[in-house]
Amino acid sequence: MRGWYAVFSKEMANFFVSPIAYVVIVMFLAISGFFFFANISYMSIRSLQAANNPMLAQYLNLHTMVVQPLLGNMGVVLLLVMPLITMRLFAEEKRSGTIELLLTFPITDLAVLAGKFMASVCLLLVMVAGTITFPLILASVANPDWGPLLTGYLGLILMGGAFIALGMFISSLTENQIIAGMVSFGVALMFWIVSWIVPLVEGGVGTVVRQVSILEHLDSFNKGILSLSDMSYFVLFIAFFLFVTLRSLETHRWRG
Amino acid sequence: MIEVERLTKYYGRFAAIKDVSFRVESGEIVGFLGVNGAGKTTTIRILTCFTPASAGKARVLGLDAASDSLEIRKKVGYLPETVPLYPWMRVQGYLNFVAKAKGIPSSGRSSEIERATGAVGLDRVTGKVIKTLSKGFRQRVGLAQAILGDPPVLILDEPTIGLDPRQIREIRHLIRGFAQDHTVMLSTHILPEVSQVCDRVIIINEGSVVAQGTPTNLANSFRKTSRCRVVLKGPESEAVNLLSGMDHVLSVDSSEASGDGEVKLTIETSPDTDVRANVGRLAYEKGWDLLELRGLDATLEDVFISLVTGEAEEAPTAEDLEETEVQS
Numbered sequence: 001m002r003g004w005y006a007v008f009s010k011e012m013a014n015f016f017v018s019p020i021a022y023v024v025i026v027m028f029l030a031i032s033g034f035f036f037f038a039n040i041s042y043m044s045i046r047s048l049q050a051a052n053n054p055m056l057a058q059y060l061n062l063h064t065m066v067v068q069p070l071l072g073n074m075g076v077v078l079l080l081v082m083p084l085i086t087m088r089l090f091a092e093e094k095r096s097g098t099i100e101l102l103l104t105f106p107i108t109d110l111a112v113l114a115g116k117f118m119a120s121v122c123l124l125l126v127m128v129a130g131t132i133t134f135p136l137i138l139a140s141v142a143n144p145d146w147g148p149l150l151t152g153y154l155g156l157i158l159m160g161g162a163f164i165a166l167g168m169f170i171s172s173l174t175e176n177q178i179i180a181g182m183v184s185f186g187v188a189l190m191f192w193i194v195s196w197i198v199p200l201v202e203g204g205v206g207t208v209v210r211q212v213s214i215l216e217h218l219d220s221f222n223k224g225i226l227s228l229s230d231m232s233y234f235v236l237f238i239a240f241f242l243f244v245t246l247r248s249l250e251t252h253r254w255r256g
Numbered sequence: 257m258i259e260v261e262r263l264t265k266y267y268g269r270f271a272a273i274k275d276v277s278f279r280v281e282s283g284e285i286v287g288f289l290g291v292n293g294a295g296k297t298t299t300i301r302i303l304t305c306f307t308p309a310s311a312g313k314a315r316v317l318g319l320d321a322a323s324d325s326l327e328i329r330k331k332v333g334y335l336p337e338t339v340p341l342y343p344w345m346r347v348q349g350y351l352n353f354v355a356k357a358k359g360i361p362s363s364g365r366s367s368e369i370e371r372a373t374g375a376v377g378l379d380r381v382t383g384k385v386i387k388t389l390s391k392g393f394r395q396r397v398g399l400a401q402a403i404l405g406d407p408p409v410l411i412l413d414e415p416t417i418g419l420d421p422r423q424i425r426e427i428r429h430l431i432r433g434f435a436q437d438h439t440v441m442l443s444t445h446i447l448p449e450v451s452q453v454c455d456r457v458i459i460i461n462e463g464s465v466v467a468q469g470t471p472t473n474l475a476n477s478f479r480k481t482s483r484c485r486v487v488l489k490g491p492e493s494e495a496v497n498l499l500s501g502m503d504h505v506l507s508v509d510s511s512e513a514s515g516d517g518e519v520k521l522t523i524e525t526s527p528d529t530d531v532r533a534n535v536g537r538l539a540y541e542k543g544w545d546l547l548e549l550r551g552l553d554a555t556l557e558d559v560f561i562s563l564v565t566g567e568a569e570e571a572p573t574a575e576d577l578e579e580t581e582v583q584s
Contacts, residue, residue, distance in 0.1 A: 006357040007357070010345075018344055104329055255307075
């Protein structure tokens with residue numbers, strides 16, 4: 001794996017020397033901030049209503065009214081944003097010819113892949129770290145449930161990693177960044193919404209579709225449940241797409 | 257040392273190269289010539305372990321390209337035809353990235369980058385962003401990354417393309433300097449460059465090696481006639497008639513436009529015959545002013561054109577060669 005750090009630092013420099021990282025982080029935080037504000041406002045209104053109607057008070061819950069929707073909304077924003085980060089990872093190298101340089105350095109394809117994946121994950125972590133202010137604000141005025149909050153964040157990061165692995169694979173298939181970005185978004189969206197058809201299909205197919213869906217596995221994280229099967233889903237998802245990206249680089253070598 | 261044995265590469269059903277065999281000895285500078293699509297880049301990509309061969313063997317310093325890919329990549333400096341640069345990086349940052357990727361230890365990285373930038377004349381622009389550099393400087397950055405780490409084998413695809421005549425001379429001088437302790441394989445379209453820089457030439461056409469040898473030997477082996485050039489002041493028709501009648505003269509070409517009473521002629525004679533002394537005597541006897549009298553050697557370009565097109569074209573003059581060089 002020698003040499004992965006060279007690729008990692010080059011990718012980090014690319015993110016932060018160019019405006020890519022700043023634009024993506026600012027937009028992610030702005031949209032997430034809006035959702036946070038909207039959720040807080042909604043809860044405030046419901047709280048005022050509960051003052052006049054004590055029956056409503058039993059439905060007031062900080063986690064289900066603010067934290068859970070916020071994590072879900074941030075997941076949707078990540079679904080839109082991650083393809084923008086991953087679309088150039090290999091497509092740009094192929095278009096500019098630098099892939100020839102990268103693949104003739106004395107480093108393995110796995111090191112190239114690891115460098116790019118780790119750099120993208122770092123950018124994801126920086127983005128998500130920016131949203132820590134939201135729970136801190138909540139903690140200053142209320143008493144949030146930290147367990148589900150932390151598992152929710154873990155789910156968000158695992159899902160972001162899954163989108164990165166998927167996006168890298170699609171970027172390795174084309175020289176065109178727009179195609180890479182659009183297809184990555186489309187495929188990620190399919191993984192997200194595929195469970196919507198579960199009520200329409202029965203038996204084994206329905207079970208398979210449910211197991212494939214990202215949303216199904218993310219839900220338990222947001223509820224504060226740390227299940228091995230859901231963790232394994234994301235880890236295997238990432239491992240599978242990193243593996244097929246490696247194979248894709250290998251076929252690129254064969255095609256010359 | 258580079259050894260290639262019956263190397264074949266298929267893209268689908270198309271054979272980009274077929275049964276290519278050659279050898280480049282240590283310390284040798286070899287020119288790899290061929291028209292576009294001849295198979296040069298495919299061969300180079302196999303040697304640099306970018307793409308695997310479909311059949312045959314490629315060895316660099318005794319290491320097999322198929323099984324010792326990483327070891328070969330440590331020992332080969334490669335400049336692809338499209339200079340692989342990241343335009344948003346600064347020269348220093350780019351070379352630092354390449355040095356890291358090549359595994360140059362951090363303790364010696366700065367001095368190695370300094371050596372490489374000094375060798376290709378990049379000292380003044382190391383702080384600049386690559387996209388702001390001229391084409392010539394970008395080419396130098398590409399060369400600098402190839403020589404970083406002082407690899408014993410250098411494979412350079414069109415290293416002087418885009419450079420001005422002064423830079424071309426400097427880079428050629430630099431490449432010649434590598435000959436002492438490096439093996440250099442140079443792919444180029446600039447034929448005079450090969451004659452000036454390379455010890456030996458390998459010509460590839462339609463995926464097969466069609467000739468190899470020193471530029472002089474190749475030129476001699478393909479020479480079917482000797483030629484000389486005469487410029488004199490005198491009556492053109494009389495000069496053509498008298499020169500055509502001389503022993504060993506096969507033809508006299510007077511098609512070149514003349515001016516100021518000057519007559520420009522190209523005399524073709526049987527191989528290995530020199531009629532220059534006889535021409536000089538004739539001019540003296542006839543009282544013509546002899547302005548120029550010199551032999552025209554067969555050139556590598558003759559050989560190249562003959563091999564890749566199957567036609568023997570008229571050999572270019574020294575002026576033609578200079579013009580080619582400047583245009584490049």
